[in-house]
Amino acid sequence: MKLALIGYGNVGRALARLLRRKNREFPFTITGIHTLRHGTAVDPAGLRDDPPFGPRLASIEEFLDAARADAAVELTTLNPTDGEPAIAHIRAALARPMHVVTANKGPIAHAYGALQREAAAAGVKFRFESAVMDGAPVFNLWRYVMPGVKVLGFTGALNSTSKIVIETMESGGSFAAGLAAARAMGITEGDGAFDIEGWDSAAKTAALANVLMEAGTTPQSVSTRGIARLTPKRTQEIARQGKTVRLISRARHTASGLSLRVRAEVLDRCDILACTPGTSNAILFHTDLMGTFGTVSISPGVDQTAYGVFSDLVDLSRGAGSP
Ligand SMILES: NC(=O)c1ccc[n+]([C@@H]2O[C@H](COP(=O)([O-])OP(=O)(O)OC[C@H]3O[C@@H](n4cnc5c(N)ncnc54)[C@H](OP(=O)(O)O)[C@@H]3O)[C@@H](O)[C@H]2O)c1
Incomplete structure (x- = not known):
């Protein structure tokens, strides 16, 4: 599965390390990384470790089209007031249509219902295990382990x-x-x-x-x-x-x-x-x-946050059936 990372700070870098460590068993490929100040790196064939960054592409849409990934991983800074621009990033990815995984609680706190509906309409998945309690199972616990419990x-x-x-x-x-x-x-x-x-x-x-x-x-x-x-x-x-x-x-x-x-x-x-x-x-x-x-x-630390993102990606790569 090819991944486009939006945001490459503490969590993005920890995720890249985890993907390298588990690459043999879980062969994900990062094809693009887009940041605010550090610029953009893109190679649809797969970026090398610690890739050089070029100038920042002008828009999130331009980045997602260039990366040609199966899933976007939204790891930008939290905006507690209205969840933007992460919500716009997620919408742009769902519209392509690409799966989306995020650790950013802003979009879940402000626009969960709408984003889930947009994902369903586009035939892709929207996942966010790390948004609360890092990689410890909270959302996926309810998605997979507790049938019938309210x-x-x-x-x-x-x-x-x-x-x-x-x-x-x-x-x-x-x-x-x-x-x-x-x-x-x-x-x-x-x-x-x-x-x-x-x-x-x-x-x-x-x-x-x-x-x-x-x-x-x-x-x-x-x-x-x-x-x-x-x-x-x-x-x-x-x-x-x-x-x-x-x-x-x-x-x-x-x-x-x-x-x-x-x-x-x-x-x-x-x-x-x-x-x-x-x-x-x-x-x-x-x-x-x-x-x-x-x-x-x-x-928990940043490696556990990265694990929550990783667990969502593994689930998607296996063709996750549930919404
Ligand atoms: N750190 C944790 O333990 C933890 C735990 C749970 C959840 N989270 C959530 O995970 C997300 C990432 O956290 P973090 O600690 O990795 O943050 P961080 O170290 O501050 O990194 C944020 C990244 O987002 C990029 N960015 C910011 N605005 C952007 C924009 N408009 N377009 C493109 N890129 C943009 C930044 O670019 P530059 O590098 O160019 O500045 C940076 O690479 C946050 O939403 C946070 O709440 C973090």
Whole structure:
């Protein structure tokens, strides 16, 4: 299967490494790479490792036509406000028609339903396992493993930056020191406000609700409060009671419809959503047939994000039957 990569940063490069490592068993070929500032590289016969980049082609359409790939892999920077230009990139690929895989949660949080319909109309697949919890199975779990089970709601500790800030304050550091530590670990988007004010969690909540609960929502419709008002003093008081704080995403059905919210919640230290270390994430699904169960990912990094993209590509290359 031939691949056109849109975006070649941390995840794009990790994916290229993974494809090289598994090439014998899974023979994918990268025929094009398109970036914002580094330019474009194209060879329909297959690019060599670490290819030289020429000038940036003028449009995404020109790039996709030149790369002549079977699938586009959208790995550009997240735009939490409206998911663009990633949504336009995905639409251009679906229109060719090419399969699309993305790790970018913006398009799933803002335009999932429309993009899935466009993919179906074009007879191609649209996949996004890494958009929430990297390569740990979340979306593909529901696509393949749980026939007949309905998701009634979910509860997740899905933001790493807030957790590092809280852990730093619990051990005597300042809010700013916690944020600096998270930034040094490379897990914080931009200036960190996006994580601290809860918008990263809101985008993940909207993405999960759109895919698993057909919510047709956006991050702006998630009731969101972050951890900005949390202080070291309050955090330490809570810690002395054997508890901690986590930024929690919740989805549940209520009498007035689907409730989606992000809040800093006080949890027992042994709560499953509180006890995973460092950058780990956890989500619990509340279901009709399987009660409550979940997925945990311990200290994921960019290689696990790349794996989620890879798993989607393998699925497509095998002629994935489900939408
Ligand atoms: N890093 C993670 O662990 C992780 C985990 C889960 C999901 N994700 C998601 O995966 C995506 C990629 O993350 P990353 O860490 O690889 O980001 P990154 O290192 O910032 O790389 C972004 C890439 O996108 C390119 N780009 C930006 N705007 C573009 C445009 N308009 N047209 C073409 N290329 C464009 C950039 O080009 P230049 O190189 O020229 O600047 C760069 O190559 C993001 O949506 C992120 O939210 C990342």
